[in-house]
Amino acid sequence: MKKMIALIVLLLTVASCSELAELEAGHQQRMRERGMRCRYNYKGELQHCGYIN
Template structure:
């Protein structure tokens, strides 16, 4: 019984992670379609995002 519960929990975790990845991909796609450009510092952190003219 414990193995079945562990399998179910792992399956749900895997599904939720894949959904989060899809949501992030859609968000990135929307940003690219709107023409936004972001600047990053040397650490990879976002410094400023703005619309491209």
């Protein structure tokens, strides 16, 4: 019984990771299509990024 529960938990983890990877890929695709503009402070540190309209 414990092995079965461990297998189910493992399968759910793998499924959720693959869904997150697909969501991230879609987000990256939208960013490439629209473009992004980032602002930096005087030290060169990233302050804010936003989509270009």
